[in-house]
Amino acid sequence: DIQLTQSPSSLSASVGDRVTITCRASQNIRTFLNWYQHKPGKAPNLLIYTSSNVQSGVPSRFSGGGSGTDFTLTINSLRPEDFATYYCQQSYGAPLTFGGGTKIEIK
Amino acid sequence: QLVESGGGLVKPGQSLRLSCVVSGFNLSDFFISWIRQAPGGGLEWISYISSTTAYTNYAASVKGRFIVTRDNAKNSVYLQMDNLRVDDTARYFCARDSGFRGWFGPWGQGTLVTVSS
Numbered sequence: 001d002i003q004l005t006q007s008p009s010s011l012s013a014s015v016g017d018r019v020t021i022t023c024r025a026s027q028n029i030r031t032f033l034n035w036y037q038h039k040p041g042k043a044p045n046l047l048i049y050t051s052s053n054v055q056s057g058v059p060s061r062f063s064g065g066g067s068g069t070d071f072t073l074t075i076n077s078l079r080p081e082d083f084a085t086y087y088c089q090q091s092y093g094a095p096l097t098f099g100g101g102t103k104i105e106i107k
Numbered sequence: 108q109l110v111e112s113g114g115g116l117v118k119p120g121q122s123l124r125l126s127c128v129v130s131g132f133n134l135s136d137f138f139i140s141w142i143r144q145a146p147g148g149g150l151e152w153i154s155y156i157s158s159t160t161a162y163t164n165y166a167a168s169v170k171g172r173f174i175v176t177r178d179n180a181k182n183s184v185y186l187q188m189d190n191l192r193v194d195d196t197a198r199y200f201c202a203r204d205s206g207f208r209g210w211f212g213p214w215g216q217g218t219l220v221t222v223s224s
Contacts, residue, residue: 034210036150043109044150044200046212055212087150091208095166096140096152 002026002090006099012107017078021102023071023088032092035064035073038101039084047086048073078104109201114218117191125186125218127201135159135179138204140211141186143197143220151197155204156184169195191222 003026013019023033031051038044046055048064051071061076075082083106088099113125127139140155153166156175163175169188177184184201198219202211 032208036211038150041216043214043216044202044211045214046210049205049210049212089150089152089211091210094164098150098152100149 001095002029002093002097004088004090004097004099006086006088006102008102009100010103010105012105013078014107015078015080019075019078019104021073021086021088023066023073023099025069025071025090025092027093028068029090029092031067032090033064033066033071034089034091035062036087036089037082037084038087044087075104080106109203109213109215111199111201111215111218114199114220116221116223118224119192119222121191121222122187122189123191123220125188125199125201125220127184127186127215129182129184129203132203134177134182134184138206138209139175139177139184140202140204141175142200142202142211142214143195144200144217145194145197148197154186158206188220191220193222193224196220196222 005024033051035048036044047058052064063074085101085103087101108130110128141153153169154175156163172190174187198217200217202214
């Protein structure tokens, strides 16, 4: 199975901060890497697909990049509604796998 | 929109059938995946079914115990879960799956399955 390692596992940030989360794959997954936002009690929400494509309706402050084994999700100018847990997910190989999550908390 | 139902409290070895009812898009055009989240844990993909039901796939952790089916006429996908174990306790989400090497979205809010003696 392809392992995805996210870092950090949690972070504290303030409204207006720029935050970057990394996701490292255990093997080359080209650009088949997606990002989701999840708030407690809510449905997870697709943010970025195929490494860098922003899903329709997602604010432009979210961006993604990377290829091969190293990927990033960046949130420019954090808003109060961005405090949540973020997951990466690979679709290069079966079984589909997720990273362990990064929880962004309010400083 | 996707809405899951059918969760509940069961004993080890018992069965449950989850349903996922979709609206707002043509179910017959899309794969559907089931993904779960154990309490305090991360997300685990467990199954998908292709748009024509010609193909299904399962995670090793549920293979042989869970079966996914769909009824496009009823806009519904089902997850039959047999021989449930304590470690199957989780919130179960269904999500539209864009297909081979794709992504999940939108998702439902999930239904909680608790397996305990």
